[in-house]
Every structure is written in C-alpha cells, then in structure tokens.
Amino acid sequence: MKKYYFKLIKSSVFICGLAYSSFSSAQINLPNLPANMGDVHGNFQATAQYYLPDSTIGAPNVPEKMLMNGFANIIYTKGKFTAGIRYESYLGALQGFDPRYQGNGIPYRFATYKSDALEVTVGNFYQQFGNGLVLRSYEERGLGFDNALDGIRLKYEIVNGLYLTGLVGKQRSFMTQGPGLVRGFDGELQINEAFKKLADKKLRLTLGGSFVSRFQRDEDPALVLPENVGASAGRFELNYKDFRLNAEYAYKINDPNSANLIGKIYKPGDAQIIMASYAKKGIAVSASASRADNMNFRSDREASVNNLLLNYTPALNKNHTYALLTFYPYASQPNGEFQYSGEVSAKLIKKPTWKMDILINYSGSNTLDTTLLNPYFDNTLQGYTINSYGPGKEVLFRDFYVELNQKFGKKIKLSLVYSYQVYNKSVIQKAGFPTIHSDIFVADISYRLKKEGTIKLEVQALSTNDDHQDWGQVMVEYTVNSHWFVAALDQYNFGNDKIKERYHYPSAIVGYNKNSNRITLSYGKQRAGIFCVGGICRLVPASNGVTLTVTSSF
Amino acid sequence: MKKLFFLSIAFGFILTSCDFVNNPYPETNANLGDTASCPDATFPIVTTHIKKILIEDFTGHTCGNCPRAAKELHEIDSIYSGKIVGLATHVGSFAVPAPGYAGSPATAFTPDYRTSVGDAYDATFGASDFGLPQGMFNRKEFDPIAQTHLKFFPNWKTYVAGIISEPSVVDLQIAVDYDLATRKICVSVKDSFLTTMSDTLRMVVLLTQDSIVSYQDSVGNIKPFYVHRHMLRDAITPSGAWGEALATGSIPLGTTHIKKFAYTIPASYRSVVCDERHCHLIAFIYRVRTKEIIQVEEVNLIP
Numbered sequence: 001m002k003k004y005y006f007k008l009i010k011s012s013v014f015i016c017g018l019a020y021s022s023f024s025s026a027q028i029n030l031p032n033l034p035a036n037m038g039d040v041h042g043n044f045q046a047t048a049q050y051y052l053p054d055s056t057i058g059a060p061n062v063p064e065k066m067l068m069n070g071f072a073n074i075i076y077t078k079g080k081f082t083a084g085i086r087y088e089s090y091l092g093a094l095q096g097f098d099p100r101y102q103g104n105g106i107p108y109r110f111a112t113y114k115s116d117a118l119e120v121t122v123g124n125f126y127q128q129f130g131n132g133l134v135l136r137s138y139e140e141r142g143l144g145f146d147n148a149l150d151g152i153r154l155k156y157e158i159v160n161g162l163y164l165t166g167l168v169g170k171q172r173s174f175m176t177q178g179p180g181l182v183r184g185f186d187g188e189l190q191i192n193e194a195f196k197k198l199a200d201k202k203l204r205l206t207l208g209g210s211f212v213s214r215f216q217r218d219e220d221p222a223l224v225l226p227e228n229v230g231a232s233a234g235r236f237e238l239n240y241k242d243f244r245l246n247a248e249y250a251y252k253i254n255d256p257n258s259a260n261l262i263g264k265i266y267k268p269g270d271a272q273i274i275m276a277s278y279a280k281k282g283i284a285v286s287a288s289a290s291r292a293d294n295m296n297f298r299s300d301r302e303a304s305v306n307n308l309l310l311n312y313t314p315a316l317n318k319n320h321t322y323a324l325l326t327f328y329p330y331a332s333q334p335n336g337e338f339q340y341s342g343e344v345s346a347k348l349i350k351k352p353t354w355k356m357d358i359l360i361n362y363s364g365s366n367t368l369d370t371t372l373l374n375p376y377f378d379n380t381l382q383g384y385t386i387n388s389y390g391p392g393k394e395v396l397f398r399d400f401y402v403e404l405n406q407k408f409g410k411k412i413k414l415s416l417v418y419s420y421q422v423y424n425k426s427v428i429q430k431a432g433f434p435t436i437h438s439d440i441f442v443a444d445i446s447y448r449l450k451k452e453g454t455i456k457l458e459v460q461a462l463s464t465n466d467d468h469q470d471w472g473q474v475m476v477e478y479t480v481n482s483h484w485f486v487a488a489l490d491q492y493n494f495g496n497d498k499i500k501e502r503y504h505y506p507s508a509i510v511g512y513n514k515n516s517n518r519i520t521l522s523y524g525k526q527r528a529g530i531f532c533v534g535g536i537c538r539l540v541p542a543s544n545g546v547t548l549t550v551t552s553s554f
Numbered sequence: 555m556k557k558l559f560f561l562s563i564a565f566g567f568i569l570t571s572c573d574f575v576n577n578p579y580p581e582t583n584a585n586l587g588d589t590a591s592c593p594d595a596t597f598p599i600v601t602t603h604i605k606k607i608l609i610e611d612f613t614g615h616t617c618g619n620c621p622r623a624a625k626e627l628h629e630i631d632s633i634y635s636g637k638i639v640g641l642a643t644h645v646g647s648f649a650v651p652a653p654g655y656a657g658s659p660a661t662a663f664t665p666d667y668r669t670s671v672g673d674a675y676d677a678t679f680g681a682s683d684f685g686l687p688q689g690m691f692n693r694k695e696f697d698p699i700a701q702t703h704l705k706f707f708p709n710w711k712t713y714v715a716g717i718i719s720e721p722s723v724v725d726l727q728i729a730v731d732y733d734l735a736t737r738k739i740c741v742s743v744k745d746s747f748l749t750t751m752s753d754t755l756r757m758v759v760l761l762t763q764d765s766i767v768s769y770q771d772s773v774g775n776i777k778p779f780y781v782h783r784h785m786l787r788d789a790i791t792p793s794g795a796w797g798e799a800l801a802t803g804s805i806p807l808g809t810t811h812i813k814k815f816a817y818t819i820p821a822s823y824r825s826v827v828c829d830e831r832h833c834h835l836i837a838f839i840y841r842v843r844t845k846e847i848i849q850v851e852e853v854n855l856i857p
Binding site for chain 1: 571572573574575576577578661767777778779781
C-alpha cells in the first residue's frame with residue numbers, strides 16, 4: 001500500500017494577472033514495515049516565495065525571482081534505538097535568511113540508543129544545560145537559527161536522581177561547521193528522587209551544575225588569545241505546592257572575541273537569572289530578573305550576529321503575537337543588560353454569560369552600570385569596569401502591557417490590549433537612531449457563526465513620534481470550517497511624516513488543513529522589520545510577492 | 555566508588571580546559587642580547603651569521619590603509635621568523651592628533667606618536683610626501699632611477715624575498731643594562747666584521763615601544779583597541795637619527811668595535827606613556843653614502 005504524505009511542488013502556473021507561483025510535487029513512499037521492524041515518522045515543510053520588485057517599499061530585486069526553503073525530518077525508531085536525518089534544501093534561501101544557507105544537504109543526522117541507565121548519541125544533537133546560560137544548542141526554524149552540535153553525547157543516570165551529561169562536538173554554522181571544539185559536562189541532582197525518604201514531600205528541589213569549554217587555536221599575531229575558554233554555571237529549582245523558584249549563576253573566563261562590546265577584551269563574564277512564579281485558582285503571579293555581563297559565548301571567536309552561539313541569555317520581555325506589538329522587539333544583549341519582568345493575571349468575572357480576565361505585564365531592560373577604560377592605560381584589555389551590580393542609566397527596553405479578555409456567552413470573544421513600549425534602537429538594532437516610544441492599541445473580536453466557522457476582526461494601532469511614526473492594521477479572518485480559512489489584512493503607515501511614504505502593506509492568505517497536512521498561499525507586501533524568538537532576532541527585508549507553504553507530517 | 559573515580563577523572567579533564575591570560579600582548583622577537591651589566595658587557599661568540607632586514611613602516615593613526623601594511627609586516631615577520639626587525643614610524647598628516655576623527659569620541663585619536671627622529675627620516679626619504687603607508691627594506695635603494703627607497707605594501711613580500719638570502723657581512727650584538735628605578739638604559743653594541751670592506755659606516759640605536767593600544771582607522775573602520783606595534787620612540791644614540799661614526803676606509807675581516815650608550819627613558823613621549831615592559835632596542839649599521847643598512851639587531855629592553 002502506498003501512502004501519499006504530501007503532493008505538491010513542480011511547476012505549474014499560478015495566474016492572478018500578476019504573479020506566478022510554483023507548485024511542487026514529491027512523494028515519500030514508505031513500505032509498510034512489519035511490526036518488529038520499528039517505526040518511521042517525520043515531517044516536511046517547504047516555503048516558496050515569488051518576489052516582485054517593489055522599489056517604493058524598499059523590496060530588493062531578487063534575480064532568481066523565486067526562492068525556496070524546505071526540509072524533511074525522517075526518523076526511525078525501534079525500541080531503544082532511534083536514528084534520523086534531516087534533509088534541508090535552500091534553493092535560494094528566502095529573503096531575510098542568511099545567504100550562507102545555500103544548496104541541499106543532510107546537515108543533521110544522528111543515531112541514539114539507550115542501554116540501562118546509559119544513553120549514547122552519535123551525530124547531531126541539541127542540548128541545553130539549565131537555562132542555557134553556558135550552553136544552549138537548539139533550532140529555531142523561523143529565525144534560520146540552528147547551532148546543533150555534531151559529535152558524541154553520553155547521558156548517564158549514575159545513581160537514582162543523579163543525571164550526568166557529557167558531550168564533545170563541533171557546532172553547525174549554516175551548511176558547514178565552526179572551527180571551535182566544544183566540550184561540555186552537566187550534572188543534575190533531583191533530591192526527591194535521590195533520597196527515598198523525600199520522595200513524597202511537597203518541597204521538591206533540583207540542583208545542577210555545568211561546565212562548557214571551547215577550544216580554538218590562537219592565530220592572532222597581535223594578541224595572546226586563550227585557546228581554551230571555559231564557562232561554568234550552577235543552578236537550582238525549587239517547587240513547593242503552587243510556588244516555583246528557579247535561579248542560575250554562570251561565569252565565563254577571559255574570552256576575547258569579536259562580538260565583545262568594544263574590541264577584543266579579556267574581562268571575564270558572568271550572568272545571573274532568577275525566576276519565581278505562583279499560580280492558584282484564578283490568579284497567577286510571576287516575577288523574574290536577569291543580568292548578563294560580557295557573556296557573549298560562541299564556538300568561534302570571530303563569529304558574529306547569530307552564528308555559532310554557544311549560550312543563551314533569555315529575553316524576559318513578554319512575547320507578543322499581534323503584529324504591531326512586535327514592531328520594536330527586544331533582542332537580548334549578552335554583552336551587558338539588566339532585565340526584569342513581572343506579570344499578574346486574574347479572572348475578574350466568571351458568569352456563564354460574561355467572563356472577563358485581565359493580564360498585566362511590565363518588563364524592562366537597561367544597560368549595566370559601567371565605565372569604559374581609557375585604552376592607553378588598559379594594559380590587560382579589560383575594556384570596562386562595573387561600578388555597581390544594579391542596572392545602568394541607559395534604557396534598552398520597556399514594555400507596559402495590559403490585556404483584557406472577555407467572553408460573552410459562547411459566541412463572542414473580545415480582547416483589548418494596550419502596550420507602552422520604549423525601544424533603544426541604536427543599541428538593539430543599529431547605532432545612530434533615537435529611542436522609540438510607542439503606544440499600541442489592539443482590539444480583537446471574534447464571532448462564532450451558528451453552523452460552523454468563525455469570523456475574526458482585528459484592529460491595531462501604533463502611535464509614536466519616532467521612527468516612521470503612526471501605523472495601523474486591520475485584519476479580517478474567516479475560518480470557514482476545520483479545513484479552510486481565509487484572511488486579509490492591511491498595514492498602513494498612515495502617520496508617516498513623509499507623506500509620500502505613507503505606504504499600504506496589504507496581504508491576503510488562504511489556508512487548507514487536512515489531517516496532518518497544511519497548505520497556505522498568501523499574496524501581499526511585507527514591510528522591512530525584525531523577527532524575534534526569545535530575544536534572538538533576524539532582519540526581514542521588505543518584500544512583495546506570493547508565498548506558498550506546505551507542511552506535512554507522518 | 556568506581557563510578558566516583560571515573561566521575562572525578564571526567565571532572566579533572568574538563569576543569570583543566572581553561573586558559574587564563576594575564577598579559578594579552580605577545581612579546582615579540584627572541585631576545586638575542588646578553589644580560590651582563592653595562593660596564594662589563596661580555597658578548598657570547600656568534601656561531602651563526604644571519605643578515606637581518608629592518609622593515610620600516612611609515613604610518614599614521616588616521617591612515618586607513620596603514621593597518622594593511624602593518625599586517626603585511628607581521629606576515630613577513632612570521633614567514634622569515636628571526637630575520638625581520640620591524641619599525642613603525644608615525645609621520646606626516648596622518649599622524650597628527652585628530653580628536654573626534656570620523657565621528658569617534660573626542661578623546662579618540664588624541665595621542666601624538668610623531669618623533670623628531672621619525673620626522674628626520676621622513677624629511678630624507680619623503681614617505682609622507684609619497685602618501686602612506688610606505689615601507690623601506692634595509693633602506694636599500696631598489697630603483698636608482700626613481701631615486702627612492704620607498705615601497706608600497708602590496709609588493710613588500712616580493713622585495714623581502716629578493717634580499718632575504720643575502721650573506722651577513724657583520725655581526726651585531728646588543729647588551730642592555732636597565733635600571734628599573736631610574737629608567738636608565740646602558741646599552742653596549744658589539745660589531746664583528748665577517749668580510750673585508752672599504753666604506754664609511756655609522757651606527758644608530760633606536761628605542762621602540764610595542765603594543766600601544768589606541769584608536770586606528772582601518773579602511774574606514776574605527777578600531778578603538780588597535781594594537782600599534784614597533785613604534786619608534788626615540789634615538790638612543792646621542793647624535794639622534796643618524797647615529798655615531800663607526801668606521802671609515804678599509805675595514806679588515808675580524809674588526810670589532812664595542813660602542814656604549816646611555817639613555818634615560820622619560821615617563822612619556824608627547825603625553826603617550828612609555829611602558830618600559832614593551833620597549834625594545836634596535837641597533838643598525840648603515841653606509842653613509844647610500845644609507846643602506848648592512849646589519850640590524852633588536853633586543854627587548856627588559857629581557
């Protein structure tokens with residue numbers, strides 16, 4: 001029997017009077033394996049975009065006209081054994097993705113098995129120690145971010161509750177590997193598992209410690225560079241009933257690299273993070289703070305932007321989904337930042353005909369309180385000194401956010417959002433721009449139709465005197481049934497001081513879901529902007545064109 | 555127990571993977587001098603006779619192409635390790651202090667790295683008139699028609715390759731006695747002629763300072779932590795840039811001289827602090843008629 005997992009791609013013509021798009025058709029034919037032969041599963045995604053030149057909104061000319069990113073994971077499991085590959089294809093990486101993603105390949109392949117308490121992985125793997133302050137190897141496809149390790153990883157539960165992880169590998173850098181050698185070790189002790197007496201206690205405690213070292217040769221004639229750079233971290237997590245507390249401290253030895261704040265500096269780095277949360281019926285409170293000082297840690301000291309990052313300093317600001325709330329997103333600044341965030345959410349009204357809950361979040365980030373050293377007297381290249389532990393004067397980011405959700409009966413849902421944001425563009429994005437202060441309003445109403453389907457109207461406005469001034473967005477979405485949806489939106493820079501640049505960015509999308517397949521087709525203009533996930537960001541250039549996305553899993 | 559034993563081995567391996575660096579700057583060139591004190595300087599017997607090349611790099615902190623020349627010099631130095639002596643001479647308009655140059659902070663580009671010795675060389679060889687960067691290789695006059703000793707950096711490796719195998723005609727040895735308290739240098743330079751020649755020769759001893767970190771324009775990029783190397787600071791020889799008379803007429807094989815010079819390092823040169831730890835002494839002998847350097851030697855001030 002044959003299974004058709006997806007059926008698209010190859011070329012046909014899509015005519016809207018103005019565009020063409022390409023369909024592709026491919027098949028994965030898998031014989032039905034006998035039960036004892038294990039399972040094969042996986043997923044597939046391809047995004048193809050046809051670009052139209054549009055000089056007014058600054059959309060660059062794309063000589064290839066059509067670009068496509070695609071990948072497929074194929075994973076085989078049998079009992080304690082798992083092996084898999086990921087085929088990736090960048091037949092012209094989409095605009096906004098690093099052009100070093102080029103061509104086809106299998107950059108990810110692995111095999112892993114578990115034997116008693118020992119788990120062995122060879123090939124590629126992702127690994128995070130604690131909150132990621134010294135090691136976070138992960139993938140974020142939307143960002144074009146993938147710093148997978150390639151090597152050997154051992155996990156061992158040496159005694160009950162004590163988990164050890166050791167790894168040696170090299171990091172992925174687009175279609176190749178970085179020059180640095182990464183060695184890591186992590187130990188985690190789950191107290192309640194380790195001591196039988198404590199197994200049923202309400203207080204649960206986990207302790208952890210990790211160490212990561214990078215080796216890279218010193219080929220610099222002008223400086224003595226450390227070839228082995230180590231970073232270590234200690235952490236704990238405490239749970240008591242509805243209360244959770246998590247904290248981690250990390251330290252990195254001298255690591256002069258080109259991502260340092262100013263030139264290559266030999267100052268050691270450190271980072272701290274603390275997160276607390278409490279949730280009870282109808283109310284949830286959380287607070288967190290973090291601090292990072294010279295913690296840019298990569299497996300190649302010459303790497304830049306998002307390439308070959310070894311660690312991760314989380315961004316604590318609230319993640320937003322509404323478009324105008326993400327216009328000026330915070331990117332975490334491992335070279336120096338002091339972040340804090342607090343959130344309260346509560347159910348205010350709980351009638352069957354009227355339900356209302358509220359969420360208030362405030363987050364902020366400042367630079368550290370530092371003094372730059374005079375280069376003439378800075379004989380050991382420390383770069384700067386810390387005056388005090390607390391935040392410095394320069395504001396990097398602020399977000400005051402209120403969200404009010406209401407439900408009237410079973411049919412009408414209404415969300416109202418207000419947010420005040422401060423965004424230090426010249427530090428976060430590019431030097432030489434003023435800080436942007438913006439007020440953002442969102443109203444989102446959805447109505448469930450009698451028979452089937454939902455209509456949703458979303459109105460957003462962003463008001464600021466800075467950057468490109470005021471923006472508005474209106475979106476209408478109609479979910480016809482569980483298979484089909486259509487949406488249309490227009491983003492409009494109505495307040496631009498330059499009247500000629502008050503552009504509209506309209507777009508429309510139609511999508512179809514069935515079982516594990518999803519196909520969406522969109523056409524429209526997209527403004528140049530920044531797209532972030534968890535404080536890691538990429539720039540997205542303006543574009544005008546047709547996009548086809550196919551996702552499928554089996 | 556066994557598990558703990560393996561665990562501690564794993565820890566041991568991993569914790570040693572840390573390189574702590576206390577002094578970021580590498581010390582350059584082998585110290586070939588003798589540590590005997592100044593008054594009674596003794597020199598070991600020279601067994602291998604190497605002709606070294608003095609590469610003079612005329613440069614300036616606002617000269618955007620100059621770091622490319624400095625890089626070329628380093629590359630040549632690593633190719634012919636032990637045979638190259640570098641000297642960076644800051645001259646001309648590119649070396650003039652330029653606070654706030656190209657949008658940099660007002661405290662940037664303020665130091666004045668020029669010296670009267672460097673200005674004298676510039677006046678004779680005309681480097682800043684030609685445009686920086688410019689280089690000279692033992693001050694050899696490669697082109698008698700153009701009447702210039704200067705070479706533009708893309709060709710430096712070619713010129714060095716052409717003269718690197720020349721035989722040595724004279725050995726140079728430098729002995730330094732430096733008093734940390736008074737910053738007084740006693741330097742003794744010994745020459746030993748390996749061939750008979752007839753010429754008029756002079757000897758120059760220069761003080762250079764390595765690893766001065768400050769601003770530099772690098773092809774339009776402002777580098778706040780640029781490492782200025784081999785920077786000319788002053789002449790140790792009392793007569794300055796052109797040194798002291800050494801010999802004239804017929805100089806038979808086996809002739810030796812020992813010249814002694816004393817010099818006290820000031821705290822700073824034109825407000826640029828002089829860090830004695832990064833100082834070097836360069837001694838060379840040159841032909842008065844052609845200015846060609848026949849041998850050069852360099853030692854660290856503090857071995």
